[in-house]
Amino acid sequence: MLLKIAMIIILIVIIALIVRYLYVQAKTLSAKEFRKTAEKKSAKMRIKSPQITCDYCGGIINTDKEKRCPNCGAPYGEDKELRNRYKVDEAAVEKMADAAAKDAVSRAHKKGLETLRHIRIAIIALAAVFVFMFVYAVFFYKEASYDSRKYRGNEELKNNSYSEYTLIASPEMTILDQDGVTLRLMSVYANTDNGKYDKSSYSYRVAFSLTNERKKPVRLSLKCVGINGRCKSRDYIYISSLFKGKSEVLFYENVYGEWFDSIDEMVIGEVSLRDDSGDIYEKNSMETFKLNDKGYTVITEDKNMGEVIFENDKIRIRSLEQEDSYRRYDLWIENLSESNYYIDATNIRVDGKDSDSYILYDAGLPAGYTLHHDSVYGPGEEFKERPDDAVVDLSFSFSDPVDPKNDFSTGYIALK
Numbered sequence: 233m234l235l236k237i238a239m240i241i242i243l244i245v246i247i248a249l250i251v252r253y254l255y256v257q258a259k260t261l262s263a264k265e266f267r268k269t270a271e272k273k274s275a276k277m278r279i280k281s282p283q284i285t286c287d288y289c290g291g292i293i294n295t296d297k298e299k300r301c302p303n304c305g306a307p308y309g310e311d312k313e314l315r316n317r318y319k320v321d322e323a324a325v326e327k328m329a330d331a332a333a334k335d336a337v338s339r340a341h342k343k344g345l346e347t348l349r350h351i352r353i354a355i356i357a358l359a360a361v362f363v364f365m366f367v368y369a370v371f372f373y374k375e376a377s378y379d380s381r382k383y384r385g386n387e388e389l390k391n392n393s394y395s396e397y398t399l400i401a402s403p404e405m406t407i408l409d410q411d412g413v414t415l416r417l418m419s420v421y422a423n424t425d426n427g428k429y430d431k432s433s434y435s436y437r438v439a440f441s442l443t444n445e446r447k448k449p450v451r452l453s454l455k456c457v458g459i460n461g462r463c464k465s466r467d468y469i470y471i472s473s474l475f476k477g478k479s480e481v482l483f484y485e486n487v488y489g490e491w492f493d494s495i496d497e498m499v500i501g502e503v504s505l506r507d508d509s510g511d512i513y514e515k516n517s518m519e520t521f522k523l524n525d526k527g528y529t530v531i532t533e534d535k536n537m538g539e540v541i542f543e544n545d546k547i548r549i550r551s552l553e554q555e556d557s558y559r560r561y562d563l564w565i566e567n568l569s570e571s572n573y574y575i576d577a578t579n580i581r582v583d584g585k586d587s588d589s590y591i592l593y594d595a596g597l598p599a600g601y602t603l604h605h606d607s608v609y610g611p612g613e614e615f616k617e618r619p620d621d622a623v624v625d626l627s628f629s630f631s632d633p634v635d636p637k638n639d640f641s642t643g644y645i646a647l648k
Contacts, residue, residue: 397421457596458499463603496528
């Protein structure tokens with residue numbers, strides 16, 4: 233930013249100097265100015281004495297002091313002697329004009345050299361800034377521009393003025409230890425207002441410690457796809473942060489959503505590490521981390537809600553139309569298998585007409601877990617204003633990140 237400001241200032245100075253140079257040259261070398269100077273000099277040369285003789289009475293008139301003849305009172309404005317004294321000698325004027333021109337050229341040259349010297353200095357300064365920027369770009373651009381250098385640093389547990397947190401677990405377990413980068417889950421805090429107003433008010437703060445022993449900064453990307461047997465359309469925790477080289481950082485992530493009594497188990501999905509030269513480590517499979525040995529309380533309040541619209545030996549899907557103005561749907565997708573899946577569902581149809589819409593994209597569903605998505609809808613009036621007997625259907629695809637042989641799709645199935 234400072235370099236840009238310096239460049240703008242230097243450019244303004246150069247433009248001002250160029251304008252000044254042109255103005256001085258134009259004014260100093262003006263032919264009109266030469267003649268005006270020459271005529272003044274010629275007139276001064278011709279007027280040797282202020283005294284003239286009166287044409288009427290022959291008396292002496294001092295033109296510096298008297299406006300009329302002191303003897304007879306006659307005016308002398310048309311006096312021949314006086315007019316001859318002020319008559320300009322054209323030859324003399326031209327000669328003097330040439331001399332004035334030579335003097336002006338000399339003065340203009342001198343002033344021009346001085347201004348050009350200042351312009352040269354400004355141009356050299358501007359070139360120096362360009363060279364510095366070029367060198368900076370060549371040697372430091374990659375590192376300096378990498379993710380805008382917004383490093384994650386040590387953070388406070390209390391992230392606002394109104395929330396208070398209570399420590400509920402200190403597992404201090406290692407989540408990742410690869411290529412000089414160690415990520416540990418240190419502790420879990422519950423919002424003291426959890427459940428005070430409604431179930432959706434439950435929230436937690438999870439403390440992580442990351443140690444980067446590498447010289448270069450690294451970007452950590454991580455998804456927590458499930459907690460305590462539940463999943464949702466968006467990850468419970470999504471980290472995509474930059475950490476300095478040779479650093480140790482304590483930071484926090486918020487967890488919102490389901491009404492857990494505590495956080496006892498977490499499933500970590502996609503994890504990657506990279507620096508400015510490329511990928512260091514990448515994992516797409518899911519891994520379960522038990523924060524204690526007591527297990528977790530299974531949420532069963534919605535286990536019988538909705539109607540089953542699809543079921544095989546791997547997956548059971550239930551849906552329920554919401555009674556609101558948007559006429560959205562709730563979805564429950566239960567993983568009955570021992571395989572972990574990622575789910576995509578991006579196209580919804582109304583009476584056979586396709587309507588591209590975000591429903592589920594790369595949503596994690598670990599083995600034995602249930603995904604609840606409470607906002608399934610299509611864009612446009614054709615969805616919101618559909619007839620009561622309209623058929624709304626959706627297609628799901630399931631992919632196993634470990635064994636592609638377990639992948640399958642449901643085809644379009646009607647929501648209820």
